[in-house]
Amino acid sequence: MVQKAAKGRDKAPAARDEPAAEPRRRGRPRAYDPETALAAAAEIFWKKGYDGTSLDDLAAATGMNRPSLYAAFGDKQTLYLKTLARYREEARIASTGLLTDDPPLRVFLKRFYKGALNLYITRDGDARGCYTVGTAATQAVADPKVRAFLAESIRGTDAFLAGIIAKARDKGELPRAADPQGLAQLACGTLHTLAVRARAGVPRKELEALAAVTVETICGSER
Amino acid sequence: MVQKAAKGRDKAPAARDEPAAEPRRRGRPRAYDPETALAAAAEIFWKKGYDGTSLDDLAAATGMNRPSLYAAFGDKQTLYLKTLARYREEARIASTGLLTDDPPLRVFLKRFYKGALNLYITRDGDARGCYTVGTAATQAVADPKVRAFLAESIRGTDAFLAGIIAKARDKGELPRAADPQGLAQLACGTLHTLAVRARAGVPRKELEALAAVTVETICGSER
DNA sequence: CGCTTTTTGTACCATTTCGCAAATAATCCT
DNA sequence: AGGATTATTTGCGAAATGGTACAAAAAGCG
Numbered sequence: 001m002v003q004k005a006a007k008g009r010d011k012a013p014a015a016r017d018e019p020a021a022e023p024r025r026r027g028r029p030r031a032y033d034p035e036t037a038l039a040a041a042a043e044i045f046w047k048k049g050y051d052g053t054s055l056d057d058l059a060a061a062t063g064m065n066r067p068s069l070y071a072a073f074g075d076k077q078t079l080y081l082k083t084l085a086r087y088r089e090e091a092r093i094a095s096t097g098l099l100t101d102d103p104p105l106r107v108f109l110k111r112f113y114k115g116a117l118n119l120y121i122t123r124d125g126d127a128r129g130c131y132t133v134g135t136a137a138t139q140a141v142a143d144p145k146v147r148a149f150l151a152e153s154i155r156g157t158d159a160f161l162a163g164i165i166a167k168a169r170d171k172g173e174l175p176r177a178a179d180p181q182g183l184a185q186l187a188c189g190t191l192h193t194l195a196v197r198a199r200a201g202v203p204r205k206e207l208e209a210l211a212a213v214t215v216e217t218i219c220g221s222e223r
Numbered sequence: 224m225v226q227k228a229a230k231g232r233d234k235a236p237a238a239r240d241e242p243a244a245e246p247r248r249r250g251r252p253r254a255y256d257p258e259t260a261l262a263a264a265a266e267i268f269w270k271k272g273y274d275g276t277s278l279d280d281l282a283a284a285t286g287m288n289r290p291s292l293y294a295a296f297g298d299k300q301t302l303y304l305k306t307l308a309r310y311r312e313e314a315r316i317a318s319t320g321l322l323t324d325d326p327p328l329r330v331f332l333k334r335f336y337k338g339a340l341n342l343y344i345t346r347d348g349d350a351r352g353c354y355t356v357g358t359a360a361t362q363a364v365a366d367p368k369v370r371a372f373l374a375e376s377i378r379g380t381d382a383f384l385a386g387i388i389a390k391a392r393d394k395g396e397l398p399r400a401a402d403p404q405g406l407a408q409l410a411c412g413t414l415h416t417l418a419v420r421a422r423a424g425v426p427r428k429e430l431e432a433l434a435a436v437t438v439e440t441i442c443g444s445e446r
Numbered sequence: 447c448g449c450t451t452t453t454t455g456t457a458c459c460a461t462t463t464c465g466c467a468a469a470t471a472a473t474c475c476t
Numbered sequence: 477a478g479g480a481t482t483a484t485t486t487g488c489g490a491a492a493t494g495g496t497a498c499a500a501a502a503a504g505c506g
Contacts, residue, residue: 248451248452249450249451249452250450250451250452250453251451251452251453251454252452252453253452253453253454254453254454287454288454288455288456290453290454290455290456291453291454291455294452294453294454295453
């Protein structure tokens with residue numbers, strides 16, 4: 001199918017329409033909040049995957065008709081990439097937030113995995129796992145944009161964890177011979193397996209036990 | 224859409240038509256080999272995921288027309304589940320095959336990850352990762368059959384690895400305090416992250432280094 | 447050879463899918 | 477009030493999708 005030129009779509013979500021901060025723009029007011037809609041779109045993608053989610057699904061989840069979705073976010077792939085970017089940014093904020101009181105590595109890792117499990121298993125007990133692993137891994141082989149996103153996301157997690165592990169080693173929390181990059185990848189591996197297991201319906205208690213093993217393996221036995 | 228009763232489909236692939244072993248059955252001969260077709264179907268599912276793979280894709284990959292696919296394997300979901308079961312059986316055979324000469328744990332783990340990487344990255348350099356993680360993880364949330372398969376598959380891998388690790392501990396290759404189940408899950412976590420990373424296009428050398436860290440972390444430094 | 451059985455091939459179906467055009471609605475500006 | 481601007485709604489189109497009916501092909505059997 002021939003791709004038709006986009007008509008003015010890139011402008012749609014650019015301007016703000018917060019009633020308190022700015023005078024009202026001309027034209028009909030929006031019936032949706034972009035961030036809320038993006039979160040709702042991510043939820044349905046999260047459950048059904050990219051290919052398994054139709055525009056009708058997205059319309060129902062967001063409460064927006066399809067032309068509005070297109071006007072606000074662009075085509076299906078573009079919307080999906082936006083949800084991925086949003087997820088990653090939120091994860092980045094949450095992760096760095098765990099470091100504000102400069103905790104020991106063990107404490108950080110416990111928080112890190114607890115936060116991940118809170119995300120991977122909803123309050124209702126629904127198992128969705130990691131959004132990136134659960135959806136982008138499948139798309140990555142056939143879609144170069146998703147693949148690039150996935151690779152960069154993993155690299156970012158590796159680097160983030162390696163930085164923290166290197167600092168812990170320099171503080172004497174780990175042996176001097178410890179390899180921050182290697183251990184970071186091991187820790188990231190646990191994150192990925194938690195994601196896959198959560199999606200498989202593995203109970204939270206088992207996932208917590210797995211996270212604990214990783215913390216002990218990296219930081220040494222607690223005594 | 225109302226599901227219509229299947230007409231004789233369950234019988235289609237039941238009988239063998241090996242020319243050497245049995246007399247020829249009545250009727251037109253099959254133009255395909257079931258195992259070859261199943262492997263070809265898995266290849267395309269592996270690349271595009273379940274929902275991203277159409278019946279036309281499957282027909283092109285297998286060289287069979289759609290009615291023939293239905294007659295031979297049942298509907299799309301049933302075919303997919305059959306490819307999952309096949310993948311798992313082949314992995315089981317390959318894994319147990321690594322144990323025939325009763326290797327030390329370190330040697331076994333090196334072989335195990337090497338074998339996985341050989342599977343996750345094709346000879347052409349195409350990155351496909353693990354079939355189960357790469358495709359079933361996405362489907363699992365919305366499809367209970369896939370979820371059950373995924374959970375059981377993970378449990379099987381955990382148990383297999385735990386058995387080997389327990390034996391190594393009993394042989395004195397690991398400290399007496401080592402936790403076979405925990406370490407097995409850690410090792411499985413590395414398998415999962417290798418799968419995701421392969422699918423993201425991470426070069427093989429990096430994946431090999433990650434596998435090596437896991438081996439050293441579980442078995443201790445090599446000296 | 448005609449009949450039966452099994453498989454393939456062609457054509458088709460009902461529905462879904464992604465994306466868009468145009469009319470209408472709801473606002474601001476002059 | 478009319479015009480301009482922006483968003484929503486309704487309806488639609490072209491193509492794709494999973495699945496099936498049936499005729500034809502290719503075999504074995506008596």
